[in-house]
Amino acid sequence: MEYRxxxxxxxxxxxxxxxxxxxxxxxxxxxxxxxxxxxxxxxxFQDAIGLLRATxxxxxxxxAATWSIDAAxxxxxxxxxxxxxxxxxxxxxxxxxxxxxxxxxxxxxLVRHDVLAGEVAAQRAMALVRSSLSEPSDDLSExxxxxxxxxxxxxxxxxxxxxxxxxRGLEEPSWTRLHPVGHSLHAVRTxxxxxxxxxxxxxxxxxxxxxxxxxxx
Numbered sequence: 001m002e003y004r005x006x007x008x009x010x011x012x013x014x015x016x017x018x019x020x021x022x023x024x025x026x027x028x029x030x031x032x033x034x035x036x037x038x039x040x041x042x043x044x045f046q047d048a049i050g051l052l053r054a055t056x057x058x059x060x061x062x063x064a065a066t067w068s069i070d071a072a073x074x075x076x077x078x079x080x081x082x083x084x085x086x087x088x089x090x091x092x093x094x095x096x097x098x099x100x101x102x103x104x105x106x107x108x109x110l111v112r113h114d115v116l117a118g119e120v121a122a123q124r125a126m127a128l129v130r131s132s133l134s135e136p137s138d139d140l141s142e143x144x145x146x147x148x149x150x151x152x153x154x155x156x157x158x159x160x161x162x163x164x165x166x167x168r169g170l171e172e173p174s175w176t177r178l179h180p181v182g183h184s185l186h187a188v189r190t191x192x193x194x195x196x197x198x199x200x201x202x203x204x205x206x207x208x209x210x211x212x213x214x215x216x217x
Contacts, residue, residue, distance in 0.1 A: 012038050015178075019055070025062035026140060028055060033072040035176035045080035049073055067102040068140040071109060075144075075180035104132040105141035108148035117156050122156035129153065143169065147181035150188045163192050 015035040022028040032039035039048035052073045059065040111128045114120040120128075129149040137145050146169040153162035165187040171174055176182040186205065193202035 025059045025065040029065035029068050035073055037178045040076045040080055043065055048076055049085045056063050064102050064140050071144045072180050079183055102141050104135035105145040108132040108145050112148040112151050125152050126156050143179055143181040147184040151184055154188050154191055159192055162188055
């Protein structure tokens with residue numbers, strides 16, 4: 001994508017066009033998440049949230065797609081100067097309860113939220129995320145599940161487990177380029193390097209791997 005080569009305006013326009021022709025709710029959700037991430041990266045957070053909300057209205061027939069839009073909005077809100085959206089502590093969507101994959105990822109996101117708020121003990125947090133990881137996931141929920149689990153594991157001093165989860169996520173280019181979890185995954189890898197005193201690795205850990213690729217397949 002040209003966005004990743006520095007021509008942000010052209011890349012964003014291409015993503016807008018891709019969203020218009022995306023076939024099916026899941027393709028629309030993936031494209032909207034990529035576009036929302038691109039807009040947030042260039043400082044247009046309110047536009048990103050407006051876009052995600054508008055897209056969500058068209059996805060009512062697919063609970064997992066709807067859930068992924070809500071999850072992306074929450075992570076982008078955190079990234080944009082710590083903005084928090086109303087109702088963040090609640091399950092992301094009631095309809096997502098019909099999707100088992102969304103349920104497990106939803107639980108992991110909520111545990112991550114409680115960890116950040118200091119409302120859950122490390123042992124309990126790890127038990128909850130491990131339970132979530134043992135349940136089914138899909139292409140929409142798995143990025144959120146892995147990144148949340150990696151963040152919780154790092155907080156709970158499970159450095160090796162956090163590293164494994166982060167590396168799993170970073171192996172998928174579409175998650176590390178234009179997806180909200182890319183920032184979290186790189187942050188976990190950087191923090192692990194800092195904990196180990198490997199400052200050279202910390203500097204390289206925050207950089208995306210490989211050559212620029214498209215935001216979606």
